[in-house]
Amino acid sequence: MTDLLNKHSFVELGARQRAKALLDTGTLRELLDPFQRVMSPWLARQGVVPQADDGVVIAKGSIGGLPVVIAAIEGAFQGGSLGEVGGAKIAGALELAADDNRNGIPTRAVLLLETGGVRLQEANLGLAAIADIHAAIVDLRQYQPVVGVVAGSVGCFGGMSIAAGLCSYLLVTQEARLGLNGPQVIEQEAGLEEYDSRDRPFIWSLTGGEQRFASGLADRFVADDVAQIRQQVSELLQQGLPEQQRSRQADLFLQRLARLDAEPQIDAATVRDLYQGERS
Amino acid sequence: METLSFEFPAGQPPRGRTLVGCVGSGDLEVMIEPGQAGKLTIKVQTSVNGAEQRWQHLFARMFDGQTPSAMAIDIHDFGATPGVVRLRLEQGFEEIGHD
Amino acid sequence: MSSYSLRGLHWFNALSAGAKPVDGLPASLKVADGVVGEQPVRFIAVVADPDNRFVRARNGEVGLLEGWGLAKAVDEIIAADADKSHKRAVIAIVDVPSQAYGRREEALGIHQALAAAADSYARARLAGHAVIGLLVGKAMSGAFLAHGYQANRLIALRDPGVMVHAMGKASAARVTLRSVEELEALAASVPPMAYDIDSYASLGLLWETLSVEQIEQPTSADLARVTECLSLAIGDVATSGRDLSGRLGASNRAASSKVRQLLREQW
Numbered sequence: 064m065t066d067l068l069n070k071h072s073f074v075e076l077g078a079r080q081r082a083k084a085l086l087d088t089g090t091l092r093e094l095l096d097p098f099q100r101v102m103s104p105w106l107a108r109q110g111v112v113p114q115a116d117d118g119v120v121i122a123k124g125s126i127g128g129l130p131v132v133i134a135a136i137e138g139a140f141q142g143g144s145l146g147e148v149g150g151a152k153i154a155g156a157l158e159l160a161a162d163d164n165r166n167g168i169p170t171r172a173v174l175l176l177e178t179g180g181v182r183l184q185e186a187n188l189g190l191a192a193i194a195d196i197h198a199a200i201v202d203l204r205q206y207q208p209v210v211g212v213v214a215g216s217v218g219c220f221g222g223m224s225i226a227a228g229l230c231s232y233l234l235v236t237q238e239a240r241l242g243l244n245g246p247q248v249i250e251q252e253a254g255l256e257e258y259d260s261r262d263r264p265f266i267w268s269l270t271g272g273e274q275r276f277a278s279g280l281a282d283r284f285v286a287d288d289v290a291q292i293r294q295q296v297s298e299l300l301q302q303g304l305p306e307q308q309r310s311r312q313a314d315l316f317l318q319r320l321a322r323l324d325a326e327p328q329i330d331a332a333t334v335r336d337l338y339q340g341e342r343s
Numbered sequence: 344m345e346t347l348s349f350e351f352p353a354g355q356p357p358r359g360r361t362l363v364g365c366v367g368s369g370d371l372e373v374m375i376e377p378g379q380a381g382k383l384t385i386k387v388q389t390s391v392n393g394a395e396q397r398w399q400h401l402f403a404r405m406f407d408g409q410t411p412s413a414m415a416i417d418i419h420d421f422g423a424t425p426g427v428v429r430l431r432l433e434q435g436f437e438e439i440g441h442d
Numbered sequence: 443m444s445s446y447s448l449r450g451l452h453w454f455n456a457l458s459a460g461a462k463p464v465d466g467l468p469a470s471l472k473v474a475d476g477v478v479g480e481q482p483v484r485f486i487a488v489v490a491d492p493d494n495r496f497v498r499a500r501n502g503e504v505g506l507l508e509g510w511g512l513a514k515a516v517d518e519i520i521a522a523d524a525d526k527s528h529k530r531a532v533i534a535i536v537d538v539p540s541q542a543y544g545r546r547e548e549a550l551g552i553h554q555a556l557a558a559a560a561d562s563y564a565r566a567r568l569a570g571h572a573v574i575g576l577l578v579g580k581a582m583s584g585a586f587l588a589h590g591y592q593a594n595r596l597i598a599l600r601d602p603g604v605m606v607h608a609m610g611k612a613s614a615a616r617v618t619l620r621s622v623e624e625l626e627a628l629a630a631s632v633p634p635m636a637y638d639i640d641s642y643a644s645l646g647l648l649w650e651t652l653s654v655e656q657i658e659q660p661t662s663a664d665l666a667r668v669t670e671c672l673s674l675a676i677g678d679v680a681t682s683g684r685d686l687s688g689r690l691g692a693s694n695r696a697a698s699s700k701v702r703q704l705l706r707e708q709w
Contacts, residue, residue: 141366
């Protein structure tokens with residue numbers, strides 16, 4: 064415990080430690096903890112070793128005194144991929160948080176996103192769970208903020224990048240990457256010329272946390288430091304609902320895309336130029 | 344993937360329980376809970392096949408010359424080296440001891 | 443022979459015959475206001491646009507324009523019916539081979555565009571619109587999440603070309619370090635990994651599976667059958683809730699229910 068508090072890097076913490084680091088001291092209560100052994104019914108039969116919590120930690124507690132449920136994805140287990148159980152844990156927790164609000168309890172949610180998206184060994188059940196997560200974010204977001212945190216080192220991809228796009232607020236670090244498709248898959252589908260998955264500087268320049276913040280696709284850009292991340296998350300939760308939800312700006316983004324010359328291949332500066340301007 | 348079971352003589356069950364590690368590449372998850380008095384049981388699910396002897400030796404060496412407490416240990420292993428296994432187990436024992 | 447599917451377009455044209463086309467949207471979106479039986483509805487399809495300004499989205503993929511455009515098409519309905527007690531149904535005709543894979547897409551935040559579409563469909567559902575997904579072709583991954591997966595009711599036509607999946611076979615094999623043959627063998631014994639619509643139906647996610655005579659170009663009998671099913675689905679939504687709980691309950695998705703039950707007990 065003392066060891067944990069002395070660490071400053073958030074990125075190097077596991078999912079459970081991250082949840083603990085964000086919640087007010089002594090308030091964490093984990094739901095469906097690993098000792099309950101609700102594990103993937105699909106991995107072992109494919110010869111893949113399961114994890115006792117299926118790679119997702121659900122913790123209730125408070126942040127700055129406000130009631131919160133945290134869903135933290137363990138990026139080290141199967142690349143943070145979401146299967147049936149892990150996905151249902153996140154969706155179910157968000158659904159209950161929305162129910163809380165309908166019953167007068169203002170539960171907020173924080174999602175710690177380190178995930179490649181759907182776990183391919185559970186393919187369609189992972190995809191279905193992610194659709195449930197999307198539905199639950201949109202529902203809960205009517206009442207209280209849902210704060211997404213992409214700290215790194217896995218980043219946030221696939222269907223869960225859409226979940227990140229649905230959050231009331233999104234916080235990223237320098238170590239974060241955020242994108243729909245993983246670099247390997249883009250290269251596989253579109254070719255090396257389009258997307259070189261081994262060119263790390265190129266990939267970071269387009270999808271890294273700094274670029275996402277600079278182009279207005281994230282709300283906060285924070286150093287990889289436990290205290291600062293906790294402070295920023297707390298501020299966002301206190302702030303209440305955003306004036307304008309990013310995923311509800313279709314007209315604005317369609318206008319911006321209309322202004323773009325889509326002929327030449329794109330670079331990071333072009334995106335910043337096109338998307339900047341509204342940030343206060 | 345293989346599932347292995349081991350048993351060693353033990354003393355009294357510990358009071359607490361703990362979990363250390365993660366099923367990441369080259370790592371493992373170790374869950375320790377109180378077991379039946381007199382018995383230490385270990386269940387291992389591992390991605391590496393044909394390593395039963397190595398696990399047996401590793402545990403035997405760790406418990407050699409001492410009476411461990413009666414723990415029920417569950418291990419989910421993703422190809423950890425013996426050094427990492429030992430580290431995680433010791434970490435777990437220490438946390439149990441502090442309870 | 444075109445390189446892209448025309449199913450979505452053909453079903454859109456058949457279902458929306460006589461409906462009023464909605465303009466002001468990207469050419470890759472077909473949107474029209476019409477009726478299903480007596481019910482006023484908005485039909486929405488994503489179709490191939492060979493002249494799409496974004497070259498990686500010319501074969502019916504859901505890309506930047508499609509994501510934001512879908513959001514706009516659905517938002518219009520939500521706004522127009524905001525003060526009405528009866529909300530129009532939204533019919534998403536689904537034939538989407540994938541999301542768009544490209545540099546421009548990632549750089550410009552395709553995830554945000556798809557989030558906008560999912561957001562609008564989900565809000566339409568929460569506002570009391572019946573949202574029905576009609577699967578006539580592929581319903582792949584992020585494309586399906588943006589166009590169809592937020593529906594209250596999913597209806598699939600039974601055909602080998604109708605498939606729901608998280609990733610195409612070649613990419614899935616590469617990512618899971620398996621051969622395509624190994625992947626297919628696994629898919630045969632693990633229902634969520636399968637690509638066929640009956641395996642998908644066993645997960646409990648579909649409200650109805652329908653057989654038709656001509657999947658590529660519906661006959662009048664096909665049209666009548668699908669129209670009737672859409673009517674029933676709209677009626678069914680009216681009698682039950684606005685959430686997605688209707689998808690839970692199948693034995694092949696038992697863990698999803700169990701997790702929710704345990705969470706509720708421990709909440």
